[in-house]
Amino acid sequence: MRYSGFRVIKEALTGHRGWGPAWRDPEPQPAYDIVIIGGGGHGLATAYYLASVYGQKRIAVLEKGWIGGGNVGRNTTIIRSNYLLDGNEPFYEFSLKLWEGLEQELNYNAMVSQRGILNLIHTDAQRDAFIRRGNAMILNGADAELLSTEQIKARYPFLNTENARFPIKGGLAQHRGGTVRHDAVAWGYARGADRLGVDIIQNCEVTGFVMEGGTCTGVETSRGTIKAAKVASCVAGSSSRVMEKAGMRLPIESHVLQAFVSEGLKPLLPGVITFGAGHFYCSQSDKGGLVFGGDIDGYNSYAQRGNLPVVEDVCEGGMAIFPNLGRARLLRMWGGIMDMSMDGSPIIDRTHVGGLYFNGGWCYGGFKATPASGYVYAHLLATGQPHPTATAYRFDRFNRGLMIDEKGMGNQPNLH
Amino acid sequence: MLINHPLLGPRDAAEFTYMGDASLIHRPDWQASDAAAQFADYGYLRDNPAGLHRELWFHEGGDRSWLVVTRDTTTHEITQVELARDVARREGRST
Known part of the structure; x- marks a missing residue:
């Protein structure tokens, strides 16, 4: 259903009986091409751009609670692209440009102001x-x-x-x-992804990864095993808890x-x-x-x-x-x-485990990045290459001395 | 939060500066053959558990001692406070 002013008037005159749910509530399938862990703003945006820009099929978003119940509904709703460093500014400006076209693209009022x-x-x-x-x-x-x-x-x-x-x-x-209505971002992306065939599966907690020969081939969840060619973690705030199940320690x-x-x-x-x-x-x-x-x-x-x-x-x-x-x-x-x-900047990268991808480390600046984070993560998942605006967000930047430290604080996470 | 300082008794956590995971007491051996890899892990990777966490608090606004505080990161409840000096000695990091 497309939303429009005419639709609002029509529904107002007919007792608002024509509105349907904005997204389905599907049962999880046994297997998908891509499973995204985390139904927050970034995970839903990733699913949306995978389907809309990169033409991917058979995508699921798994959410432990309900979509938009985490940080996308807890932030202070500010969008901006006022960064200094080369690794950051093109990415955040890309994000701000996506915000500017978001509502028309999603046919959803996110109150971008x-x-x-x-x-x-x-x-x-x-x-x-x-x-x-x-x-x-x-x-x-x-x-x-x-x-x-x-x-x-x-x-x-x-x-x-x-x-x-x-x-x-x-x-x-x-x-x-400016500012954006944060819940509407999650709902708008969820509706957009759902209309393109993405399964949004709520109340589905990931409890482990399915590993075969050192490669991740799916996830164990509270609603059964779900196989996937690619598994994409997108759970900023809980990244260490989820990636620990794959044996990883994070710079977070x-x-x-x-x-x-x-x-x-x-x-x-x-x-x-x-x-x-x-x-x-x-x-x-x-x-x-x-x-x-x-x-x-x-x-x-x-x-x-x-x-x-x-x-x-x-x-x-x-x-x-x-x-x-x-x-x-x-x-x-x-x-x-x-x-x-450890440097105040995010990580969007593949991991050392085949088939397992990571998006996290957003510090307290993740909301403004939501559209670009989803877009570049979708790019990485679909093409295997980092998006041109996100080439610096690699895991190995710490060991190689290529930190993106806007505040110049060094490896003290609580000072960024 | 109140931190029950072993020497000074209960003190407001605001007097302290948080200095991260207490495993940082165990600085790697710079002469080890894989010292670079060890220092990369030491400098940048953390367990970051949800639950009990041993962590360093520096009493910057007080007696400037370092403490090892065991705290639950899901409830903020503090269950043990020791002088970091005692912990380091016990774990063979200091004399």
């Missing part, structure tokens, strides 16, 4: 670094603009530009950045990141602002809630909830730059589990 993202500058050194980053973005076909304090005040008059420790001295804006630690939303307010914050120096960023959802967050808690965790010192730290950062935030009441706070990699 290019309301702009602004990184605040507080020192001369930071201005130099941001100018360099902006130039790297422009060289890679992205947009970037350096804003003065006056330009920022005109758009965000409530910001405290005179904070004693972190006065706002300008900002780097990416006007094409799992950490908890907390996020927050205030009560609904009238329109206040037109774009996304990030106050990196104070570990705070914020946007306003279309429902009116201020959606904000900060740093990861900093210790290994699979608990999907954090501790109070980070709550205090995030709220202090918010109050320093955004004093009227203090008048809003906090509605909800929650945590999600991040694959924190």
Whole structure:
């Protein structure tokens, strides 16, 4: 069923009896060409692009719980492509371009809103670094603009530009950045993949890999054995737990990141602002809630909830730059589990096990990457070669000294 | 989280800096024939278990001792705290 304005009117006039489920609930087949483990945004996008762009058939997505129940429904919905390094920026710009055409392609309202993202500058050194980053973005076909304090005040008059420790001295804006309704991304890709024949199998936990002669030929699941020519793990947050079943140790630690939303307010914050120096960023959802967050808690965790010192730290950062935030009441706070990699960048690669592929290590930046992650993973699965924008995301980059370390922190996952 | 410091008693975890898996105590032998491979594993690969995890916490905002904390990563419950010095001695890494 195609969605359209006419369809909405027709259904409104006929009692909404014509809407069907957006995707099927199939029983798992005994064998597929490609099995994707993980029905999050990345896994569903991978299935969609495998079917739509690479013409693959007989694809299944296996999800332990329900689709979109993991990090794609727990993030703070920001999209952007404001990276510095060559290994990253072409990939994230590719992703942002896919976001721009996503809703028309999927025939699904994902509420892609290019309301702009602004990184605040507080020192001369930071201005130099941001100018360099902006130039790297422009060289890679992205947009970037350096804003003065006056330009920022005109758009965000409530910001405290005179904070004693972190006065706002300008900002780097990416006007094409913004926010997307995160659940709708999972649902839109699921519907798109399902219409192309992909089996989305929920409540199907992978409990092991089927190995024959050192090659992965399928998965053991809570709903029986499923054979597959190619098995693609796509479970960021739980990557180590899944790949351990194939005997792999990963360059990843799992950490908890907390996020927050205030009560609904009238329109206040037109774009996304990030106050990196104070570990705070914020946007306003279309429902009116201020959606904000900060740093990861900093210790290994699979608990999907954090501790109070980070709550205090995030709220202090918010109050320093955004004093009227203090008048809003906090509605909800929650945590999600991040694959924190050793250099802060993801891994999309085949593994040393034949037939077994890996996509993970997204740190806390996976949501914006969803379309490109799916696209380039589909490319790898279908062609056996990395996509041109993802050639740097290899497992062996750590041993070869080719880390993609945007923050220059070295192999300390909790500092990226 | 409260960390029950063996010398100082219960302390707020915010006083500490998290330094990763306690297996990092076991730095490889640089003279081994496969030292490069061993250091690559040591530097970059982690068990990252869901469940009990032995990990290093540095009391940066306190007495600057290093601790080995055994903590459940699914509940954050801390079940054992030792001085890293004692652990390293027991495991033959220090005198």
